Amino acid sequence: MEERTHLFDLAAERALIGALLLNFKISLLDRVEEIISPEFFFNHAHQIIFEAIRYQVEHGKPVDIITLTHALRERNLLEKAGGVAYITELSGTTPVSGSPIYYAGIVREFAIRRGLKEMGIDIAQEADNLAISTDTLVEHTQQKILDIDYGNKVNAYYDAKHLVKSTLEILEERFKNKVRYTGIESKFTELDNMLSGFQDGEMIVIGARPSMGKTALALSFVENLAIKQQIATGFFTLEMPAHQLVMRMLASESQVNSIKFRSPSLMLSAELSKISDAASRIYDAPLYIDDTPNISLSSLKLQARKMKIEKNIKILFIDYLGLITVNEINLARHEQMALVSRNVKALARELKIPVVILSQLRRDAEGKEPNLADLRETGSIEQDADVVMFLHRERKTDSETNEEGMIDTKLIIAKQRNGPIGVAHLLFHPRYTRFYEPSRE
Numbered sequence: 001m002e003e004r005t006h007l008f009d010l011a012a013e014r015a016l017i018g019a020l021l022l023n024f025k026i027s028l029l030d031r032v033e034e035i036i037s038p039e040f041f042f043n044h045a046h047q048i049i050f051e052a053i054r055y056q057v058e059h060g061k062p063v064d065i066i067t068l069t070h071a072l073r074e075r076n077l078l079e080k081a082g083g084v085a086y087i088t089e090l091s092g093t094t095p096v097s098g099s100p101i102y103y104a105g106i107v108r109e110f111a112i113r114r115g116l117k118e119m120g121i122d123i124a125q126e127a128d129n130l131a132i133s134t135d136t137l138v139e140h141t142q143q144k145i146l147d148i149d150y151g152n153k154v155n156a157y158y159d160a161k162h163l164v165k166s167t168l169e170i171l172e173e174r175f176k177n178k179v180r181y182t183g184i185e186s187k188f189t190e191l192d193n194m195l196s197g198f199q200d201g202e203m204i205v206i207g208a209r210p211s212m213g214k215t216a217l218a219l220s221f222v223e224n225l226a227i228k229q230q231i232a233t234g235f236f237t238l239e240m241p242a243h244q245l246v247m248r249m250l251a252s253e254s255q256v257n258s259i260k261f262r263s264p265s266l267m268l269s270a271e272l273s274k275i276s277d278a279a280s281r282i283y284d285a286p287l288y289i290d291d292t293p294n295i296s297l298s299s300l301k302l303q304a305r306k307m308k309i310e311k312n313i314k315i316l317f318i319d320y321l322g323l324i325t326v327n328e329i330n331l332a333r334h335e336q337m338a339l340v341s342r343n344v345k346a347l348a349r350e351l352k353i354p355v356v357i358l359s360q361l362r363r364d365a366e367g368k369e370p371n372l373a374d375l376r377e378t379g380s381i382e383q384d385a386d387v388v389m390f391l392h393r394e395r396k397t398d399s400e401t402n403e404e405g406m407i408d409t410k411l412i413i414a415k416q417r418n419g420p421i422g423v424a425h426l427l428f429h430p431r432y433t434r435f436y437e438p439s440r441e
Contacts, residue, residue: 007042007110007113007114007117008042008043008110008114009106009107009110010042010043012103012106012107012110013041013042013043013046013103013107014046014090014093014094015094015103016032016100016103016104016107017046017049017050017053017090018090018091018092018093018094019094019099019100019103020032020053020063020100021053021063021064021065021068021087021090021091021094022091022094024053024063024064025169026057026162026165026166026169027166027169027170027173028100028101029053029054029057030166031101032100032101032104033054034352035101035104035105035107035108036104036107036108036111038050038051038054039111040107040108040111041107041111042110042111042114044080045080045081045082045086048072048077048080048081049068049072049081049082049087049090052068052071052072052075052077052081053068055071056068056071057162058159058162059159059161060159060161060162060165065087065088065091068087069084069087072087116145119141119144119145122144123137123140123141123144126140135327139298139327142298142299142302143298145302181196181197182196182197182199183195183196183197183198183199183200183354184197184198184225184231184314184315184354185197185224185229186198186221186224186225187224187225187228187229187437188224188411188424188426188435188437189437190423190424190425191411191413191424194413194416194419194420194421194422194424195387195413195416195419196419198315198354198356199354199386199418200352200353200354201348201349201352201353201354202348202354202355202386202387202417203344203345203348203355203357203384203385203386203387204354204355204356204357204385204386204387204388204389205321205356205357205358205359205375205381205385205387205388205389206218206356206357206358206359206389206390206391207358207359207360207361207370207374207375207388207389207390207391208358208360208361208370208390208391208392209360209361209370210360212391212392212393213391213409213428213433213435214319214320214358214360214391215237215239215240215245215248215319215358216248216252216428216433216434216435217391217411217426217435218235218317218319218356218358219245219248219249219252219433219434220252220434220435220436221317221356222235222249222287222317223249223252223253223434225315226285226286226287227253227281227282227285227287230285230286231286231314231315232286232288232311232312232313232314232315233285233286233287233288233313233314233315233316233317234288234289234290234304234307234308234311234313234315234316234317235287235288235289235290235316235317235319236289236290236291236292236295236300236303236304236316236317236318236319237289237290237291237319238291238292238293238294238295238318238319238320238323238324239319239320239323240291241291242289242290242291245289245291246282246289247261248433249278249282250275250278250279250282251432251433251434252432252433252434253278253281253282254271254274254275254277254278255274255432256271256274256275256432257431257432258431258432258433259431286311288307288311288313290303290307294323294325295323295324295325296324296325296326296327297324297325297326297327297339297340297343298327300318300324301343301347304316304347304351305350305351308351308353313353314353315353315354315355315356316347316348316351316353316354316355316356317355317356317357317358318344318355318356318357318358319358320357320358320359320360321337321340321341321344321357321358321359321360321381322337322359322360324340326339326340337380337381338380341380341381341384341385342380342384344357344384345384345385345386359375359381361374361375361390369390369392369410369412370390370392370412370414371390371414372388372414372415374390375388382415385415386416386417386418387413387415387416387417388413388414388415388416389411389412389413389414390410390411390412390414391409391410391411391412392409392410392411392412393407393408393409393410393428405429405430405431406427406428406429406436407427407428407429407430408425408427408438409425409426409427409428409435410423410424410425410426411423411424411425411426425438426438
């Protein structure tokens with residue numbers, strides 16, 4: 001007879017609580033709460049203890065064994081939590097070097113498995129109901145999967161004491177480590193100085209006219225992030241297949257004329273060697289690409305969450321907004337795009353990572369420096385975005401490029417919710433479809 005699998009790990013639950021109590025910090029609890037909520041614990045006593053820790057923090061009180069047992073006793077929950085001896089034992093048996101983040105990951109994994117098991121029963125019942133269309137059934141299934149991991153994690157409200165303490169801990173940590181930028185560095189100095197890097201939870205819009213190089217700029221960011229800094233990066237390419245995207249990256253990274261990738265017989269052996277070296281660098285990069293054509297908004301959100309859970313992506317790119325489809329076909333086009341924009345903003349906040357989304361400018365933006373009014377199809381993009389940047393350069397002939405064949409390009413920061421606006425200067429090399437940092441000599 002096959003032994004039944006237990007979908008819980010009580011040792012990990014105990015170690016998680018013990019590790020929190022051993023060296024409690026509000027910022028550490030915040031990181032744990034990004035992974036789990038009290039409902040993720042299988043053991044009810046552990047749920048009670050974890051909720052009590054949150055209660056102490058929310059009310060500006062210290063967290064240790066003495067204050068925790070006192071708070072539980074006051075609320076008549078001490079016995080349900082296992083008693084004083086059990087709570088003391090939790091911190092006494094936890095390894096000093098134990099990571100609550102690691103233990104939280106184990107607790108979440110088993111909670112998800114339990115949720116999936118329960119979900120399977122619900123899906124089977126819905127599948128038997130022929131009145132429900134298959135499209136609706138798939139939509140419900142996707143939503144149930146999302147709810148298992150995200151739906152139960154409703155953040156508590158925080159009072160000023162909690163927020164001030166947590167913020168000061170973060171600032172002290174940054175000061176101690178001499179952190180220059182608070183976000184992810186793009187490695188374009190002027191841009192990083194204005195944005196302080198790409199910030200977690202922010203929606204960054206890059207708008208440009210057709211053929212101005214939106215995708216090339218996004219890929220230049222990706223190369224600086226995933227290849228040079230080994231930062232886990234997600235990329236939705238709705239306009240071209242993934243292998244074409246990689247082809248462009250190979251041209252850019254190897255600095256071999258992109259035209260030769262369409263006519264390989266023109267390549268020299270030295271260029272093939274450069275491409276091989278570039279391929280090995282891209283091969284080792286933590287880059288995850290989804291090239292589903294006409295991807296729906298719900299599928300994009302599902303896949304983005306999957307990338308976050310499985311690959312722990314730190315930043316996400318979407319190329320581009322106008323190609324995302326929605327199920328609400330009765331809505332006008334601008335209403336559909338407004339719906340997409342709101343959801344992308346919510347996704348950035350939910351995943352707590354920067355989401356960079358490309359957007360096509362209106363045709364009447366041709367020939368002039370773009371501004372916020374030029375964003376295509378919906379004004380809500382401007383409202384939802386934390387940062388809006390426009391790519392702009394004057395139309396130039398080959399004779400007007402610099403000695404290296406590069407063209408001066410402006411990256412106009414037209415909106416920044418939490419910082420200055422201005423212009424970052426870049427150089428575009430059409431032969432390699434790549435952007436470079438201007439020389440700072």
